[in-house]
Amino acid sequence: MWLIKWIPVFMLAAVLESVGQISFKKGALIHGNVKGIKYYLLLLKDKWVITGIVTYTIEMIIWIFLLSYIPLSIAFPLSGLQQLIIILFSVFFLKEKINNMEWLGAGFIALGISIIVKSG
Numbered sequence: 001m002w003l004i005k006w007i008p009v010f011m012l013a014a015v016l017e018s019v020g021q022i023s024f025k026k027g028a029l030i031h032g033n034v035k036g037i038k039y040y041l042l043l044l045k046d047k048w049v050i051t052g053i054v055t056y057t058i059e060m061i062i063w064i065f066l067l068s069y070i071p072l073s074i075a076f077p078l079s080g081l082q083q084l085i086i087i088l089f090s091v092f093f094l095k096e097k098i099n100n101m102e103w104l105g106a107g108f109i110a111l112g113i114s115i116i117v118k119s120g
Contacts, residue, residue, distance in 0.1 A: 003074065003117055009066055014081040016059035018089045023052035025094060077116050080109045 027048035031039055043049045066075055087106050090096040098106075
């Protein structure tokens with residue numbers, strides 16, 4: 001049960017990674033009608049993309065910190081928390097529709113995470 005104390009740090013990393021993904025998506029949607037090199041130049045200056053890069057950088061620092069204490073064989077499967085959070089964020093912030101099979105898949109991810117935590 002030593003792993004339980006690290007769950008809040010995993011949650012923080014998962015939330016930051018999810019915020020980054022939502023930010024990247026918002027930036028991409030804003031400039032989706034622009035083509036070519038101009039698209040990429042606009043992305044580099046977009047506040048959403050910059051937010052995504054900053055949150056990813058912070059998340060990467062936390063991830064490296066976690067890896068210094070937790071075996072990768074345990075830590076990487078636990079990063080599945082991010083997949084669950086991104087589904088929820090996609091529904092609430094992007095108004096995306098999630099079908100029943102996707103919810104079932106998310107349930108399997110949650111089950112796998114709980115098994116890893118219980119065994120750790």
